[in-house]
Amino acid sequence: MTIQESGTARPAGRPRSEKAEKAIIEATLDLIGDGMGVSELSIEAIASKAGVGKTTIYRRWSSKEDLIVDALSTLKAPLPPLTGVSVRDDLISLLDAMRKEAGNRRNRCVMNIAMNEADRYPRLMERFMKRAVEPRKEALRSVIERGIATGELRADLGVDMCVAVLSGAMLWHTKWGPAGDLPSDLAERVVDAALEGLAP
Incomplete structure (x- = not known):
């Protein structure tokens, strides 16, 4: 589930848990959706809501900004295939x-709050x-x-x-x-x- 910049290799070391990553992403989106602005959002709050340690987050994202970019990006569905006919x-x-x-109210709310900052x-x-x-x-x-x-x-x-x-x-x-x-x-x-x- 990890979203990485193109061409970025995954670092060697302990295998990543997709379950933990999903919980962290969802916790980030939930906190923003509940009205917590980007400036108020903290790694501590995300870790607590996701049920993981802060080190688990920092092993995957080097900063709060990186995590928020990845979390917001998950709200965008893949581009639909185009027929090219018409x-x-x-x-x-x-x-x-x-x-x-x-159409997803929670996602719309998250984007509105994030874009306000x-x-x-x-x-x-x-x-x-x-x-x-x-x-x-x-x-x-x-x-x-x-x-x-x-x-x-x-x-x-x-x-x-x-x-x-x-x-x-x-x-x-x-x-x-x-x-x-x-x-x-x-x-x-x-x-x-x-x-x-x-x-x-």
Whole structure:
């Protein structure tokens, strides 16, 4: 379950316990979800909630920041497979993954609390964005660029603006839309509304 930076070799020594790592990750997310901000969160509190010693945590993560980045990254599901057949279908797949992530109330609460401290912990947020958010933005960019190249989308489109329009509409619904479960066809409706202005 350990999440490591690409190309980082696991250090030699005592084998790691996946059960302990999962307990530590879950304890970190639970504490944040219960309202404990990043600045208040301590290795001692995480160890106590996870039922492990502090040394167990420090054997796996060199700092609280490293642990929080890994914990937040687990909230992001893997990118969905894209068919490459239709820009519309691929955009719906990517946005529907956002809908499903946001549908978990506990995860949404954790992300909101963590992001509220982005200004105080810029390096932490920069690392999280690079690991968990940028791959999703790049996937959207690549689908839009493909759509421009195939003629499915207008040739004069600004790719970054298209990414902002699509992801921004989903974020609005997940953060400020009507209370309750997000409709299962939300991604399809957002994409179809956007394509009215993006298509040739």
